[in-house]
Amino acid sequence: MEKLFSTILYGIAVISCVSCKKEEVEEPACSDHCTTIVGRFTTDNRATPLAGLPVRMQWVRWKGAFSTDVRTKAKTVTDAQGNYRLNFYVKEDELKDGYFEVCYSGDASKYILDRDQTGASWLGLSRDTVIVSDWLLPRKAFVHPEITNAAQIVGDYWGEYGFANGAYRGRGRFTYAVVFTFNQLPSGNIEVAANQPVDLKSFKTVNGQLVVAHDTVRLAPGATYVHRVTY
Helix, strand or coil: CCCCCCCCCCCCCCCCCCCCEEEECCCCCCCCCCEEEEEEEEECCCCEECCCCEEEEEEEEEEECCEEEEEEEEEEECCCCCEEEEEECCCHHHHHCCEEEEEECCCCCCECCCHHHEEEEECCCCCCEEEECEEECCEEEEEEEEECCHHHCCCCEEEEEEEEEEEEECCEEEEEEEEEEHHHCCCCCEEEECCCEEEEEEEEEECCEEEEEEEEEECCCCCEEEEEECC
């Protein structure tokens, strides 16, 4: 049964590539009873394809706390429209153990990427199967939170900046959210998605009731927005 793993910070699925691992030689191309992962990498709220992006499928089996076996099953590069296709043969031991994950190589200085540039992962992939896994890698913009009356804060007062990012299927997308506290603001700007909606929320408790303030912004790549809030 297919299963998508996720490490969720309010919703985005991410699985880290393993640092301590043994990687085998890439396997030959599959010609029969293949498993196929297809999809598209885009940015700018899915309006712009990401061409020339290296993508690979690997199988991972944990052997212990600091040891794994890794097999590179297939490699490719996205085409001019951001499309990719990975064909591979699932071996007998892979039917029973380990998991499969898609890894990619993106420019972290320009795009908001999944941790270790991996995301979609599956347990129990079968042969003769086609799975669609699309990706949204937003360009970077920034939000600078400011509190106008910090001395008047009573209790916890926190914010959450959310936006669509990462692997998705069908109409659903995973939402990545950065959570911080206005009691102790981050020292720098917070990275958010450019050229797509960013949901700005703040949360506080007043007379035992949770009060949520909500706003939405859309920023150009590289732009910085100052988000001023008053407790």
